Amino acid sequence: MSTIIKGGTIVTADLTYEADVRVAGGVITEIGPDLTGDEVLDASGCYVMPGGIDPHTHLEMPFMGTYAAETFESGTRAALSGGTTMVVDFALPSPGQGLMDAIKMWDNKSTMATCDYSFHMAITWWSEQVFNEMKEVVDRGITSFKHFMAYKGALMVNDDEMFASFTRCAELGALPLVHAENGDIVADLQARLLAEGNTGPEAHAYSRPPEVEGEATNRAIMIADMAGVPLYVVHTSCEQSHEAIRRAKQNGKRVWGEPLIQHLVLDESEYQNPDWDHAARRVMSPPFRSKLHQDGLWAGLQAGTLSVVATDHCAFTTEQKRMGLGDFTKIPNGTGGLEDRLPMLWTKGVATGRLTPNEFVAVTSTNIAKILNMYPKKGAVLVGDDADLVVFDPEKGKTITADTQQSIIDYNVFEGMEVKGLPRFVLTRGKVAVMDGEMKAEAGHGDFVPRKPHQPVNRALSTWKELTAPRRVERSGIPATGV
Ligand code: DUC
Ligand code: ZN
Ligand code: ZN
Ligand code: ZN
Numbered sequence: 001m002s003t004i005i006k007g008g009t010i011v012t013a014d015l016t017y018e019a020d021v022r023v024a025g026g027v028i029t030e031i032g033p034d035l036t037g038d039e040v041l042d043a044s045g046c047y048v049m050p051g052g053i054d055p056h057t058h059l060e061m062p063f064m065g066t067y068a069a070e071t072f073e074s075g076t077r078a079a080l081s082g083g084t085t086m087v088v089d090f091a092l093p094s095p096g097q098g099l100m101d102a103i104k105m106w107d108n109k110s111t112m113a114t115c116d117y118s119f120h121m122a123i124t125w126w127s128e129q130v131f132n133e134m135k136e137v138v139d140r141g142i143t144s145f146k147h148f149m150a151y152k153g154a155l156m157v158n159d160d161e162m163f164a165s166f167t168r169c170a171e172l173g174a175l176p177l178v179h180a181e182n183g184d185i186v187a188d189l190q191a192r193l194l195a196e197g198n199t200g201p202e203a204h205a206y207s208r209p210p211e212v213e214g215e216a217t218n219r220a221i222m223i224a225d226m227a228g229v230p231l232y233v234v235h236t237s238c239e240q241s242h243e244a245i246r247r248a249k250q251n252g253k254r255v256w257g258e259p260l261i262q263h264l265v266l267d268e269s270e271y272q273n274p275d276w277d278h279a280a281r282r283v284m285s286p287p288f289r290s291k292l293h294q295d296g297l298w299a300g301l302q303a304g305t306l307s308v309v310a311t312d313h314c315a316f317t318t319e320q321k322r323m324g325l326g327d328f329t330k331i332p333n334g335t336g337g338l339e340d341r342l343p344m345l346w347t348k349g350v351a352t353g354r355l356t357p358n359e360f361v362a363v364t365s366t367n368i369a370k371i372l373n374m375y376p377k378k379g380a381v382l383v384g385d386d387a388d389l390v391v392f393d394p395e396k397g398k399t400i401t402a403d404t405q406q407s408i409i410d411y412n413v414f415e416g417m418e419v420k421g422l423p424r425f426v427l428t429r430g431k432v433a434v435m436d437g438e439m440k441a442e443a444g445h446g447d448f449v450p451r452k453p454h455q456p457v458n459r460a461l462s463t464w465k466e467l468t469a470p471r472r473v474e475r476s477g478i479p480a481t482g483v
Contacts, residue, residue, distance in 0.1 A: 091106040102121070180213055181285065
């Protein structure tokens with residue numbers, strides 16, 4: 001039994017060409033002209049691309065006194081509906097909890113996933129146990145470790161803990177990730193704003209200015225360089241952070257930045273909306289920025305100084321958001337976007353001429369597959385690879401609304417916006433999950449994707465060690481003291 005994707009234009013990160021694709025047994029078995037098979041999917045007028053990979057989701061995550069309401073089942077359904085065929089979620093131990101214990105919890109939650117998934121491991125506390133367990137985590141196929149530089153008193157790690165963990169990552173061939181915001185300063189600004197009577201959601205943005213992100217990004221880059229390890233900066237939202245990443249790249253450091261589709265499209269004016277619910281639903285960290293920062297993020301994607309577009313999908317219901325009525329610091333931080341990332345990036349990026357279709361594939365799929373060491377199993381259209389594919393119709397449009405979304409959240413931060421460019425078919429390991437717009441995804445179809453440690457060649461080319469390694473000065477005589 002084989003399925004033929006017929007008459008489309010294949011678009012990968014580096015090639016555009018016309019060919020049919022044969023899919024059998026969950027993988028691509030043939031690419032070429034005039035293929036025939038048992039089932040034919042008409043891709044005429046469409047682009048056939050590697051399915052999107054969203055490397056930044058928080059599904060069913062305990063956070064800020066509640067749980068992200070999007071489940072692995074609804075979240076991956078939303079992903080597939082929008083052409084994303086893999087998510088990488090964060091296994092998050094509570095401080096004091098073992099890492100392997102957290103993996104068990106995430107294994108249980110993810111059994112209902114409709115598409116493939118992998119995990120990053122969050123380092124939320126530090127001890128000999130954590131040091132030792134990091135090796136087990138890597139052996140289990142989880143080779144990236146996330147560090148929160150914010151959320152003081154909860155998830156935040158200090159510089160000494162970060163340096164120890166980054167050094168351990170270097171030993172294990174693992175990749176450290178950072179949520180880069182100066183958590184001490186955020187906590188201070190939050191307290192001041194509250195004391196001055198600023199309790200509304202707009203104060204959330206005032207408590208997390210671009211400077212706290214720029215400072216932390218630069219600090220994390222320097223710490224990573226001293227540990228001799230590459231660095232991936234999640235949700236890069238502002239020019240201060242982008243600038244630090246750009247400078248690091250220019251200096252030969254392996255550092256990657258990840259803007260979110262929300263930051264690329266929505267801006268800080270959302271927090272000025274007189275409707276409390278409207279503003280609170282858009283509270284996330286880092287907050288939305290000004291148009292100037294937005295332009296900088298687009299420029300970074302064009303220049304290649306920013307590498308991946310993700311969502312940080314961490315979705316709460318309106319009722320959950322209302323936990324923060326009267327105190328903005330208690331509004332659960334997070335927004336959704338899994339379903340809309342590809343259509344929105346196409347509409348605002350490709351249709352406007354900012355990105356080429358090949359660049360679109362690079363930043364939504366291929367780059368992260370390479371960074372996370374799962375290329376070309378994921379992120380490519382090649383014979384032998386997983387048939388995670390999106391057949392994308394650039395002429396098909398819709399108005400985004402929560403009424404028709406797969407996500408179980410009662411609103412959508414892009415509500416009312418038009419997109420042009422939607423999946424006609426989506427295949428997850430060869431199985432058709434979206435058939436001409438109709439959702440056919442099956443709970444439990446998704447598999448965990450283990451990842452191998454990076455080869456030494458992928459490690460950071462730190463100049464710090466050679467330049468400042470201590471060299472003892474041999475002296476022949478001891479100078480006389482006193483006169
Ligand atoms: N930011 C959010 O807005 N939500 C989840 C975690 C994070 O860093
Ligand atoms: Zn995060
Ligand atoms: Zn974060
Ligand atoms: Zn996140």
